[in-house]
Amino acid sequence: MQTNGKVAEFSTGRKRQIILRRLSPFLTVLLLLLLWQGVTERQIISRILVPPPADVYAAFTAALADGTLAKHTMTTLGEMMYGLLLGVGIGLVLGYAIAKAPLLEYVLSPIIVAFQSTPIVAYAPLLIIWFGTGPSSKIVTTAVIVFFPALVNAIVGIRSVSPPLRDLMRSLNAGPWLTFRLLELPSALPVILAGLKTSATLAVIGAVVGEFVGSGSGLGVLVIMARSQYNTPLVVVTVLTMTVIALSLYGLVALVEWRFLVWQRRAAS
């Protein structure tokens, strides 16, 4: 009887916590909205710089109705996705290679860091001449920026794999692919996912900055056009769209984390 009562109590407590957790991001957003409304209503910051929610909502419905928002969003989404695939893909593969052959890190680090730390303006002409003004140049800028977090976290993740477990896989005569799939990937997953969280949020910036260099459509173009037309509500709409994209990507990674790291949660509880 007593035990049964406890089971019940235990699981309702857990359920309540899960619901709270699911709701909390929305509560935050609601809170931010209220804050925003308050700030603009009391003119704490000039409405020129921070337009009230109502104006932004109007701009949003307008941009939605005439298809502007959808068009630019699709462009940026496409660039981002390819950029992410490319950058994260190369980052993970190279990270794996470096983890296996540390000398590679020493050899490649000058190139890699140079890539990562050079602002795009500096090689904008090259970018346009090599990749044109179409999506490919934005895919490149996105790939360049998302590549690095994927890389360094892959290195650390793979390097932290427990040596005794490596011995175990060796003793089972597991080849590189099986060792990767059954040992290295699951073991490095938490760290790799952290890298992907960074990559996911940087991807938006990468695509948008690529669009700044020269582009006909995309959220980066839209934000500059809106800005140059002093259409601040549309700027905010565009930025919020970027945020929603970034949040969705982040959420996706968080979901994978939640799904695959059951064991870590169970061990910690």
Add this chain to the structure above:
Amino acid sequence: MQTNGKVAEFSTGRKRQIILRRLSPFLTVLLLLLLWQGVTERQIISRILVPPPADVYAAFTAALADGTLAKHTMTTLGEMMYGLLLGVGIGLVLGYAIAKAPLLEYVLSPIIVAFQSTPIVAYAPLLIIWFGTGPSSKIVTTAVIVFFPALVNAIVGIRSVSPPLRDLMRSLNAGPWLTFRLLELPSALPVILAGLKTSATLAVIGAVVGEFVGSGSGLGVLVIMARSQYNTPLVVVTVLTMTVIALSLYGLVALVEWRFLVWQRRAAS
């Protein structure tokens, strides 16, 4: 005798490897220089886009002689350092807090991701009104961009601390600070350092992009000034300076890694 021979062999082998490792980044740089020279000599890429090393060297000595380079570099370095301290500091502290109270992640993620994924153009006016056109606005942009990798890696690092070791510290009645210093920090260090590697290389971008918004000096200003005068050699000099800064920071983190992760290397060998 035999054993002694082996000791000798063993340590010369190790020494040779260490030397190779130390030299390899320089070899890479040398190789790149040769490649660069070749590319410009044979005009594979127009000299307009990629000036020959000799021109760049001339621009370098000139910029060095008249103090331009030093001045702008110091500006950017200063902004970067403060930005790094601020961003990484907040990132680590917040990451620690989130690792301890997972609900915080759900509450804060919309804000944090929004910050990270919003291009600076969108909030440039606010930035300038609040922080002026001096160094502080660049410190903020740097902090914003370096914050995220530090944050997510701190979260994962602290979360991965072995629960039995946590029990050990609890059994010793260690307070939060001692637990952090003696258990959490060393245990999370590899992952945190990976985050710092990303932060270190992003810091340059952060400061430079902040300078783009509006500034009188700094490498970002220099690169645009050079760009607007179509002084491509000077553009390259500036970019290389950024790369050197990023590489030094990266190297610094790598050094800390090397110094503090002896045990991991010994365990893996």
Add this chain to the structure above:
Amino acid sequence: TNERILLTFIPNVQFAPFYLGIQHDVFSEAGFDVALEHLQEPEVLDLVAVRQANYGIVSGEQVILARSRGRDVVYVFEWFQQYPVALVHASDLDLSDLGALRGLRVGIPGRFGASYSGLTTLLTSAGLNETDIELNEIGFNAPEVFCLGAVDAAMVYANNEPLQIRNLAAAGECGDLDDVGLIMVASQVDLVSNGLIVNRGLLEESPAQIARMVGALRDALQITIDNPAAAYLASLPYVDTLPADDALVVALTDAAAQQQEFLADNPTRSEVAASRRALAEELSEQFDGAALAQFHVLLNSIDLWDADALGFSDLASWEAMRDTLALMNLLGEELGDLDAAFSNEFLAVSDE
């Protein structure tokens, strides 16, 4: 008083009047301790609009756009008398009839800003549509992109990029391109150009202060026009990357002193313009293109600034600009009376 003037872009020899104004105490004699800051154009405008700064330099187009979105700024001094944007093309391409643009690849930084307005004006006066050409958003990379043949023509700032392209062509970096042709937007329509803006609030509170500022700016601009060598020298402390080896500095210092004497005789505007050309020729015998590139940019700019009466803008140029923007569908709802957008009255006041 301490006064911020917000300039656009980055430190550049094109802002020589402001550097000279400070160096030669023109601003301080008018009672201003001026600090210059460089920002992106929308930021300049917004900061003036919310009175974070009193003075800013933006193009007239921005004033109309911003006013249509509730920013009450007033344009009080037209700095560029000619709209500085032009279309650059290879000289062997015959564009004497603008209709020949049809089907060409035209480079433009993006669908925003002065270049876009300029292009639209050109297309309109040629009876063309945006869809009739192949528009390429190439960012601010026109010289390279054009030189390497990725576009047939490009929208540029007349005082800078064409010069760069010519230099590149002279160095044999542009294939078989030997010279470029320029079609000034100003040659088709008079559009309002860059100038000084203030906030409506300031205008109502202290018109006298604005008059003093306008006067000072006009004086500084006049000195720059009259004595470019002095202006170039005054820019050196502000624009780190200006070519300035010792020989050039010596030559310019001499030239500036000579010009001072020459000016004592109250030469006419065209005589002064001739003296500038003479100086340019004299210097080009002594120095190569790279060393003089930025000085030439200054001289080209002066050609866009120079006028009989500095600072005046007329309603027609504002109307032309507004019509262009309306055509481009860029304006917001709150477009009020164009008369409120600018004012020439401070020029008159400062004359007294």
Add this chain to the structure above:
Amino acid sequence: MRLSVENIEVSFPGPAGDLLPALGPISFEVADDQFVCLLGPSGCGKSTLIRVLAGLLSPSAGAAYCDRELIQRPLAEAAIMFQDTNLMPWRTVLDNIALPLEVAGMSRPERYGAVRKLLPQLNLENFELAYPAELSGGMAQRVSLGRVIVQQPQVWLLDEPFAALDALTREALSLELLRLRARSRQTIILVTHDINEAVLLADRVIVMSRRPGALVADIPIDLPRPRSAEMIYKREFLQLAKRIRNCIEDQRA
């Protein structure tokens, strides 16, 4: 110090969200300065019980007391040796053993001095700079034991401290333990699977049932002290060992 366990039960959340009983209900008292050995089948909850006594786990029901005070958090006077060695991989042997002293705020020379005095007893003299990954299983276990000894606790909670050690080292270390205790009497609870070891060391042997572990037998060991290895062949010793073995074997059914 006096430990008492009253109707303790521990359950863990199972995979299906249900609760799996892991221990108890079990009650017993350990008098001041008693040496108690815990015996019981694998998975019966011995380690869980030790963790409750160490204040690391709150029981699902019942309570544990130390000197009549409810154990709610780890006690300063108690030290626990975990079943797995639980060393910090980034610390050398020296620093691992010195950890409790570092937590207590002792200066580096002091704590290194204290640890170095201990190393010969543990047979680890030449390994003070070795990292855990470079130790054999038994060496790691000795490091872990050293980490308890260095705390000079009033209450020792030892979870299979000698499992990975050979007979000789085991004997040497357990006699060392008795010697330490003879000088200043302490309360010790030691989990072991070795009946002879239990009889040799304990004042009292507690035998637990299969999971969830309840108390099966509580056998006082009234052999004279000081004890020595030769006692193993004495009749009383053999009888006690036999009796314990029977208690354990009775559960086979």
Add this chain to the structure above:
Amino acid sequence: MRLSVENIEVSFPGPAGDLLPALGPISFEVADDQFVCLLGPSGCGKSTLIRVLAGLLSPSAGAAYCDRELIQRPLAEAAIMFQDTNLMPWRTVLDNIALPLEVAGMSRPERYGAVRKLLPQLNLENFELAYPAELSGGMAQRVSLGRVIVQQPQVWLLDEPFAALDALTREALSLELLRLRARSRQTIILVTHDINEAVLLADRVIVMSRRPGALVADIPIDLPRPRSAEMIYKREFLQLAKRIRNCIEDQRA
């Protein structure tokens, strides 16, 4: 299969960059299908020797052979049980035991079937979905043993397989091991610290010296098979145990 060890030495790099001898030189042969128990003081190199035989570590000098072939990489016919349980924390008990089958390319239903047949013997029936962090020490060790059994190896390399188990479980599992072996004879090398266990199980007991471990005694155990737990009280058994104990104790000096 036939194992032979010829003048094997293993050294590890020490903290100062020097080389520390950890094992040997040691030589012996294990005939086809022999059951050998390895005994030796803590840190003498038993685990190291096992790792060499498993092909996980190349000796600094000497060589190990399996059926006359040099052991250079892990053999498909051999399975090793590590001293620490070495489970994958992200895999359930079921998946941990099934790992070798997964590596061998067996389909999921097949390998789960095979593992589930094994669980009752290991007394882990209700824990197939538990994660390693939720197991007791002895349970984890049984999972680790299961991972070896499931491979049905020709050569068993067992490093203290029963150290964390209570006497009853230990006995049950070691007899299970003998039973498995009786059906299809295999070569087994088992490291243990329990002399009785060694005598009960082995055809031959090898006693190693202190680090670096050399061969001290090689004692054939000619007790009849099948063996059973009662034999422990037989005279021959006691004599053999005594002899081994003496070999070990002789090293105390």
